[in-house]
Amino acid sequence: xxxxxxxxxxxxxxxxxxxxxxxxxxxxxxxxxxxxxxxxxxxxxxxxxxxxxxxxxxxxxxxxxxxxxxxxxxxxxxxxxxxxxxxxxxxxxxxxxxxxxxxxxxxxxxxxxxxxxxxxxxxxxxxxxxxxxxxxxxxxxxxxxxxxxxxxxxxxxxxxxxxxxxxxxxxxxxxxxxxxxxxxxxxxxxxxxxxxxxxxxxxxxxxxxxxxxxxxxxxxxxxxxxxxxxxxxxxxxxxxxxxxxxxxxxxxxxxxxxxxxxxxxxxxxxxxxxxxxxxxxxxxxxxxxxxxxxxxxxxxxxxxxxxxxxxxxxxxxxxxxxxxxxxxxxxxxxxxxxxxxxxxxxxxxxxxxx
Amino acid sequence: xxxxxxxxxxxxxxxxxxxxxxxxxxxxxxxxxxxxxxxxxxxxxxxxxxxxxxxxxxxxxxxxxxxxxxxxxxxxxxxxxxxxxxxxxxxxxxxxxxxxxxxxxxxxxxxxxxxxxxxxxxxxxxxxxxxxxxxxxxxxxxxxxxxxxxxxxxxxxxxxxxxxxxxxxxxxxxxxxxxxxxxxxxxxxxxxxxxxxxxxxxxxxxxxxxxxxxxxxxxxxxxxxxxxxxxxxxxxxxxxxxxxxxxxxxxxxxxxxxxxxxxxxxxxxxxxxxxxxxxxxxxxxxxxx
Amino acid sequence: xxxxxxxxxxxxxxxxxxxxxxxxxxxxxxxxxxxxxxxxxxxxxxxxxxxxxxxxxxxxxxxxxxxxxxxxxxxxxxxxxxxxxxxxxxxxxxxxxxxxxxxxxxxxxxxxxxxxxxxxxxxxxxxxxxxxxxxxxxxxxxxxxxxxxxxxxxxxxxxxxxxxxxxxxxxxxxxxxxxxxxxxxxxxxxxxxxxxxxxxxxxxxxxxxxxxxxxxxxxxxxxxxxxxxxxxxxxxxxxx
Numbered sequence: 001x002x003x004x005x006x007x008x009x010x011x012x013x014x015x016x017x018x019x020x021x022x023x024x025x026x027x028x029x030x031x032x033x034x035x036x037x038x039x040x041x042x043x044x045x046x047x048x049x050x051x052x053x054x055x056x057x058x059x060x061x062x063x064x065x066x067x068x069x070x071x072x073x074x075x076x077x078x079x080x081x082x083x084x085x086x087x088x089x090x091x092x093x094x095x096x097x098x099x100x101x102x103x104x105x106x107x108x109x110x111x112x113x114x115x116x117x118x119x120x121x122x123x124x125x126x127x128x129x130x131x132x133x134x135x136x137x138x139x140x141x142x143x144x145x146x147x148x149x150x151x152x153x154x155x156x157x158x159x160x161x162x163x164x165x166x167x168x169x170x171x172x173x174x175x176x177x178x179x180x181x182x183x184x185x186x187x188x189x190x191x192x193x194x195x196x197x198x199x200x201x202x203x204x205x206x207x208x209x210x211x212x213x214x215x216x217x218x219x220x221x222x223x224x225x226x227x228x229x230x231x232x233x234x235x236x237x238x239x240x241x242x243x244x245x246x247x248x249x250x251x252x253x254x255x256x257x258x259x260x261x262x263x264x265x266x267x268x269x270x271x272x273x274x275x276x277x278x279x280x281x282x283x284x285x286x287x288x289x290x291x292x293x294x295x296x297x298x299x300x301x302x303x304x305x306x307x308x309x310x311x312x313x314x315x316x317x318x319x320x321x322x323x324x325x326x327x328x329x330x331x332x333x334x335x336x337x338x339x340x341x342x343x344x345x346x347x348x349x350x351x352x353x354x
Numbered sequence: 355x356x357x358x359x360x361x362x363x364x365x366x367x368x369x370x371x372x373x374x375x376x377x378x379x380x381x382x383x384x385x386x387x388x389x390x391x392x393x394x395x396x397x398x399x400x401x402x403x404x405x406x407x408x409x410x411x412x413x414x415x416x417x418x419x420x421x422x423x424x425x426x427x428x429x430x431x432x433x434x435x436x437x438x439x440x441x442x443x444x445x446x447x448x449x450x451x452x453x454x455x456x457x458x459x460x461x462x463x464x465x466x467x468x469x470x471x472x473x474x475x476x477x478x479x480x481x482x483x484x485x486x487x488x489x490x491x492x493x494x495x496x497x498x499x500x501x502x503x504x505x506x507x508x509x510x511x512x513x514x515x516x517x518x519x520x521x522x523x524x525x526x527x528x529x530x531x532x533x534x535x536x537x538x539x540x541x542x543x544x545x546x547x548x549x550x551x552x553x554x555x556x557x558x559x560x561x562x563x564x565x566x567x568x569x570x571x572x573x574x575x576x577x578x579x580x581x582x583x584x585x586x587x588x589x590x591x592x593x594x595x596x597x598x599x600x601x602x603x604x605x606x607x608x609x610x611x612x613x614x615x616x617x618x619x620x621x622x623x624x625x626x627x628x629x630x631x632x633x634x635x636x637x638x639x640x641x642x643x
Numbered sequence: 644x645x646x647x648x649x650x651x652x653x654x655x656x657x658x659x660x661x662x663x664x665x666x667x668x669x670x671x672x673x674x675x676x677x678x679x680x681x682x683x684x685x686x687x688x689x690x691x692x693x694x695x696x697x698x699x700x701x702x703x704x705x706x707x708x709x710x711x712x713x714x715x716x717x718x719x720x721x722x723x724x725x726x727x728x729x730x731x732x733x734x735x736x737x738x739x740x741x742x743x744x745x746x747x748x749x750x751x752x753x754x755x756x757x758x759x760x761x762x763x764x765x766x767x768x769x770x771x772x773x774x775x776x777x778x779x780x781x782x783x784x785x786x787x788x789x790x791x792x793x794x795x796x797x798x799x800x801x802x803x804x805x806x807x808x809x810x811x812x813x814x815x816x817x818x819x820x821x822x823x824x825x826x827x828x829x830x831x832x833x834x835x836x837x838x839x840x841x842x843x844x845x846x847x848x849x850x851x852x853x854x855x856x857x858x859x860x861x862x863x864x865x866x867x868x869x870x871x872x873x874x875x876x877x878x879x880x881x882x883x
Contacts, residue, residue, distance in 0.1 A: 059446060102624070109628035114389050114445060118578045119627065125575035126620045133613045194751055201748045204737035211697070211735065212749050212795060213723030252394075252571045253460075256453055263450065297461025303454030307447050308440060 010188040013271055014181050021177040025170045034169045038241025039281045040176040044183055044234030046261040046273035051187050052227035054267040055196065057203025058220060059113065062120035063231050063258050065127055066095040068249035070232025071239040072131070072146075075154040080142035083163035084155065088236050095232025096225050103224040107217040121255055128250035151246030154239035176237040180274070183230055187270050190226070199223045253296065260299055263306050266313025276314065361608055367493045368607075369600030370500040375559070375573045376580040376592050377503060378552030383581050384588035385520060385544040388438070388448050392456035393577055394570020395463075396549050400426050400556025401565040402463065414561075422557025423550040430549020434542050442541070456570070463567040470566060496558060503551065508589055520544065579623045585633025594634045599623060648674040649711075650803060650833050651696070656705035658691050665691040667857035668705065678829045680844045680865075681837045683854030684878055689837050690732055692854065693807050696835070697729045698722045709803070728801030728832070732808050734788050738781035742772050742791050745780055749795040766798040770824070786817040793821070797828060804828055807837045822846035853877070 025033055049063045073094035078087035102123060106116055133139075135148020146152055157172050159165040167175065190196045202209045202216045209216050239245040248254060261280060265272030280302070284295045310317055379393045390396070400422040407417035437455060441448045511517035519540060563569060580599055584591025602622045607615025630637040651673040658666040666688045673679055681689045694700040696707055698719040706715045714722055723729065737745050746766050751759040767773055770790050775783055780791050789809065796804060809825065810818045818840070825847050828834060838844050844851065844865055851868055853860045855877045861868065868874045 061449075105624050105628045109631045111627050111631050114387070114449065115582055115627065115631065115633075117446075117449060118389055118582050119624065122575045122578050122582075122620065122623075125571065126616055128571075129575070129616060130613060194756070197744070197748060197751075201737050201740065201744075204739045205735055207699075207719070207731065208735040208737060208792075208795070209748075210719040211723055211729045211731065212799065213720050213752055215718070215720045252574070253457065256457055259450065259453065294461040294465045296457045297465060300454045300456070300458030300461055303457065304437065304451055307451045307454065308437075311447060 007188075007192075010185060014185055017177065017181040017184070021174060021181070024177075025173065030169070033173050034241065035285075036241075037169070037172050037176045038238050039278060040173075040180050041234045041236065041238030041241055042258075042261075042281065043274045043277040044180055044237065045231050045258055046265070046277040047180070047183055047187060047270060048227045048230035048234060049258050049262050050265070050267070050270050050273040051190070051230065052223060053262055054269065054273075055191050055203065056199045056220060056223040056227070058224055058227075059117040060120045060224070060227070061117040061259060062122070062124035062255055063227070064250055064255045065120065065124040066099055066228035066231035067235040067238070067258075068124070068127060068131075068245070068247075068254075069098055070095040070235030071154070071245040071249055072152070072235075073232070074236045075152050075239055075245045076141045076144040076146075078155040079144040079153070082155075083161075084157045084240075085160045087155075088233070091232045091236045092229045093232075095235070096229040099225045099228030100221070103221045103228075107220045107224070110217075121252075124250050124255050125252060128247050128252075131247035131250060149247055151244050151248075154243055154245050156243070157240055172237075172240060176241070179233065179237065183233065184270060184274065187230075191270070195219070195222065253299075256303070257299060260303050260306075262313075263303060264313055266316040269313070269315045269319075272313055272315030361604075363494075364608070365601060365604035367497055368604040369596050370497040371559075372576060372580050372600045372603075373504065373592050373596040374496065374500045374555045376577045376584075376596065377507065377588075378548045378550075378555060379577050380581045380584060380588045380592045381507070381551060382545055382548035384586050384591070385548075386541055387445060387586075388452070389578070389581070390545075390548070391449060391453040391574075392433075392459060392570075393552060394572075394574035395456050395459040396426050396430070396552040396570075397556035397559070397573050398463065398565065398567065398570045399429060399459065400553035400558075401560035401563075401569065402467070403553065404557040404560045405565055418557040418560075419554070423554040426553020426556065427546050427550030429553075431542060431546040433549070434545035438545060439538060439541065442538075460567050460570070467567070492561065499558060503554070504589060504593065507551075511588070516543065576619070579620065583623045583626050583633055585630075585635035585637075587635035587639065590639045591633060591635040594639070598626075598634070650675050650709065651835070652708045653692075653696070654706045654708070656692070656695060656707060657703050658688075658695055658700060659703045664857045666695065666702070669857075669859055671852070671859065673833060673835060676829070676833055678825070678834045678836070678847060678849055680848040680851045681835060681854060682839070682841075682844060682851055682868075683860075687854035687877075688857040689854040690807060693732075693805065693835075693837050696722075697727075697731075697805055699731070723799075726799075726802050728796035728799050728804045730792050730796050730804075730806045730809055732811070732837075734785075734792055736780045736788055736792050736795070739779055741777050741779055742783070742794075743767065743776050745791050746794045746798045750798040753799055762798055762800075766794045769797070770794045771820075786813045789813065789817075789821070793824060797824075800831075802832050804832045804834045806834065808839065809836060810838065810840055810843045818843055819846070 024036070028036070045063065045067045048066075049060065052058050052060050052063065070091035074084075074087045074091040077090040078084050081087065102120075105111075106119060111119060131146065131151075132149045134146035135150070137145065139146045139148075144152055157167045157175060159167070191200065198209065198214055198219050199222075201212075202214070202219055206216055209219075235245075235249065238249070257280070261276040262273045264280065265274065265276030280299075284298065287293050287295055287298055306313065312320070375397065378396065379390060382388055382390050403422045403425045404414070404417045407421050408414050412421065433455065437451055438448060441451055509517075511521060559573075563572065576599075580592065580595045583599060584593075584595035599619050599622060603615045603619040606618035626634070649672050651671075653669055653671045656666060656669045656671070657664065669688075669692060671692075681692070683689045691700065695702045698714070698717050698721065701716045706713055708714065709722070709725055709727065712725070714725070719729070737748065740748070743763060747759060747763045750762040750766070753759075754762060767776055770793065772787065772790060772794065775787060780788055783791065789811075793806075793809060796806070806825070810821050813821060822843060825834065825836065836844075836847065848865045850862065851865050852862045853868055853874055860877060861871065861874065863871070
């Protein structure tokens, strides 16, 4: 019964997402729609980290490494083959393959906690300094110049199999939104499968999972690769939204905001980090345009405040609150019933006594 | 022959540089099991201290060797009291909080001094020429300073009461607090000392790298790798990891250029952690400092 | 002892920590359908011995054989995969998951979805955990958490069961119930139980192995061991 209730929640959210997809272009300005594609890419990144960290318990500080690799792989492939469909697949593949290699060393070496967080973050940072050094004409893959810190151009999406028909920004928005919704539903499904539940169990207690004869290294590697593939997909929509990919995708602050979305949205939920991405992006964007407060200042404060005061994040805290209120309501009604029964019994005994 | 000597010196400088930027981080990690993600910003603050002080007429040597560690050390103590101590025992939250701190410091410095050095503070070029050292002469100086710094930390750990208590805390925090040692105070001093050493490193490196609010990012990847590869033992870890990674980096960079040098450094570290998940001193030299 | 009946055997098993010989050249064997208790004072080496059997520690020297397969130094999940059910000394449960989910994870390792669900329900009934079926295990009382862990062991339908202090921290009633359970498990599986609690051992044991200073001091029935002067010396010497 609980299963079906959970699944109903997923469906409701997916339908809300679809409604947003259909109505947003009617209501919002053209420019906002273009920016939104980019934010959707970031939301998929947040979702991937929510999966890997919130459910897999893998503290991947450098999830942006896969996100950025996906973006670069897309831009380079699309420039070379002149179509976006193969390039999207390539982006997912490259991110997943890189995660498989890195993950092998991490999980089979039983690197965990702080070590894992720092190693993954360092990988992203090294990619940052690597890509920044690729400014010369000698750094090209096929026809695509990597372009150093200016980055490389990311071609727009086109109809599958028809490289000549480029999608309009609204269409790109539709595609990105549908990808996000599908990715979300996929993750919701995944965490309820046997595989997903074992991953959650490993998060809860590695030793117990091992004693139950699960090879935890394999499961961790599995969810790590799936998360990386999703992040790679996010990278595609991000770079298509901006029409460029620069080394900044690998930067320390990009890695930080991904973590902040998950912290704010809440570990252990999938929708929380997605919503947090949209909300915080809106917040920093409007702050940036006012130039009153520095974005780093705000993000840093948000992170510290959440770690100290709301360590569970917004969505789980709301759920907890709702649970407490429901329990109180249940307790109150039970008490009322009991009191009623007692008074009734009391009357009866009183009657008998007479 | 000249080439060999010059290459050797270059590699030696690379190793010293890694040790210098990592030592403060290693002190905090070894004693408190905390990776300070605002480490790069502590380095940056050391650099700013030097630049601002010299622009106001303070002697560059006093600014680098006295003011930078002092200012950043004080900041470290304040940070520990206001932020870190609420999170003892919550390792991951501590990581996250220091990351927030990192962003906060970048934001603050950007708001106060602007996003680039050139606009608000006099050019760092002046800093490089003060003291009339050629750049290689300054590098020699940095190697010597790094060695002295390692010796100083060794002496502190080995000879002082603070060092004794600190070693005890490193081995077993619960045990020392049971023996009546205030771990809270030890942590505060440790964090302050780690920050001071970091500030010193940042100040010393400012003439070479120049300063920007975001300059921390240049250092931290290497500092993180060095400390993680080294493991818990502060000195042995930093020294062995710096030697290994700095050596690999230097040789590969000499053969192929700086880009692959950094990749080689990272790959070495990842393979190393596959073999020794707790770092070099988690497997070898376990009893060392 | 008939060789064909031996299901678990150690040869010359040693585990040293620095200079400390926690387990020192232990030869041990267990035959099918046995219910063996390992006892001994604190520091006798029985828990270290146990951890070498379950793959949580890699022995310094010697071999562990399960059904004549050398499993020395294998990962815990590889030992579990042989059909060995393990309960550790420190309660290891999935705190954030419900009782039902905990047990399901174990059952699902070996069975398809529908069979796993039936098995989960059966196990919950068998352990009388129906009331806390949907409670997160982290919120349960200590004794119940121990039972959830036992439930996880049982739900995997192991043929060999290794339990480290299954009755630790339980009330008398709970201990009695646990003893019943262990005898019940013994109907279908061979067991090793590490215990401190002598009363508990009297409730379940047939044959007892007494550990002392990293080695096996004697192996006999509980009555014989209770009556033995050396055994009493070992216990009293350490209690004093």
